Amino acid sequence: MASVSMTVNGKAVTGDVEPRTLLVQFLRENLRLTGTHVGCDTSQCGACIIHIDGIAAKACTTLALQCEGAKITTIEGLAEPGGKLHPMQEAFREHHGLQCGYCTPGMIMSALDIVRRNGNNLDEHTIRDQLDGNICRCTGYHNIVKAIEAGAKAMAK
Template identity: 70%
Template structure:
């Protein structure tokens, strides 16, 4: 059985027909061609698939596309203001060497932005480490990821994002 879904993805209205069991991550990647959102574990353990749905971070491998019908979805591709101007969190990840292979990076960045906002731009290392428990990275050891998130919080506040 196919169902019509419509949502706003990265500021643009999109729609499509999906099977009722289609996951949001599948809709984004396979129907819309937005491959920045990664599929890592298929069990909601790794966080590589995190996107924002109506401003909150969500593991898109655990949400059906039909559940996002009518929602505002932001993926890693929708963060940068332009090709030349990255989101402050993306800049902080780059500047603090918070990535290696890059596979977990989209989910880490999306989770981190929500984390910073939920904590009103006031974070400490212990809070960041605790909040990252749902995101796995096999390359960096998290040290530079934590540094990046702490560096991005005041930059995000200053930029009003």
């Protein structure tokens, strides 16, 4: 066992983990933050995407120990403490960008990174192209694309 400390959604956390423990296991099992999902075991689906120091990463392919001292944001950390949703969360609801909800946390975290990289005026081609690391089996992406476009615009306000 090794000790690891990081900041998750603004809160300092410490845990004892086996060196092989993945970040996603640490979040889900140690911290009980179960919004970050595991959809595959080959780093293909993106259901586990979180932010490490502001940049999207797949928590299934990151060791917990690699995140010593890092600032992690998960889906649970997006809404304001008072409960006001992040504009990207709101956009997913408004545009029916989710059905079963399983890929959704990863989609939203990935969408925010697309905005970080490309700004608030996103075209369909950019969104589809850069959503390459996320798989949704329910929506056919149509409404996810619309949600990200609208969410990105709303974030500029």
